[in-house]
């Protein structure tokens with residue numbers, strides 16, 4: 124492209140809230156044949172809300188009546204009588220050590236119910252899996268199936284509950300206290316209003332649309348379905364450090380991939396992608412690693428970025 128055409132394209136982009144970091148990027152964007160979206164904060168709002176608390180009794184059976192909070196005074200020895208509030212209070216106190224959006228939703232949900240959240244005595248992050256904390260002298264684990272299995276706790280009694288919540292597109296987390304499964308909490312996120320239209324518009328341009336996430340397979344597929352992404356194009360349970368490898372393996376098939384993401388986790392993947400696109404409200408690390416920034420946080424601007432590149436380069440041919 125001539126410098127003049129590139130400047131026009133870059134300016135049109137900027138006027139539309141699509142910031143290209145340079146003329147070479149503007150030229151590259153038109154060749155994108157695959158767009159890989161991060162899920163949380165990119166296709167979804169990234170604002171989690173606590174939606175469910177399920178209590179399991181001593182035999183690992185879900186308790187439907189929620190138990191009687193007054194009966195046990197929160198004592199863990201009365202495991203079969205832990206109430207919904209007890210379970211939520213333990214999870215929230217444990218999670219108050221974490222900055223993760225999943226954790227913040229649990230803490231806020233507990234506070235909204237008037238529960239006391241004072242924090243853990245001890246706290247440890249288990250990246251991609253959950254957290255481990257000490258609350259009231261007990262060891263509390265909150266996280267996914269892998270977290271429990273790695274701690275020799277069988278998550279299968281919660282299988283049905285987990286699957287039901289995940290099929291609704293929620294992120295369900297297991298809670299174990301002193302080595303025993305005591306409950307499940309779930310957080311839900313909302314899909315961005317224009318996510319489906321963006322996916323649709325890309326597919327109409329014959330661009331393959333994929334999704335990549337650290338979240339579990341079932342939740343990921345439920346969200347993919349809501350926005351029109353083929354379940355076969357979903358890469359779930361990808362650990363933070365493996366996201367860039369996933370993008371590289373997609374590109375190893377000869378594809379020109381655009382990665383779209385918002386998180387610190389996404390930065391390496393944004394850097395290796397043919398075009399890395401960051402959500403403007405995302406973390407600075409992601410914006411720095413990216414080639415394009417979408418100032419309006421609107422998935423439809425992904426289509427706009429490709430269109431502007433296309434139009435700019437066609438004119439000067």
Ligand code: ADP
Pocket residue numbers: 163218221223225226250251252253254265266267294295296336337338339361362363388
């Ligand atoms: P993402 O940011 O893509 O949602 P993460 O890699 O941060 O994924 O987390 C992957 C999974 O690990 C989550 O879906 C959840 O099951 C579990 N997890 C991570 N952090 C926490 C946490 N603070 N509390 C409970 N579970 C967590």
Ligand code: MG
Pocket residue numbers: 161162163164165384385386
């Ligand atoms: Mg994200």
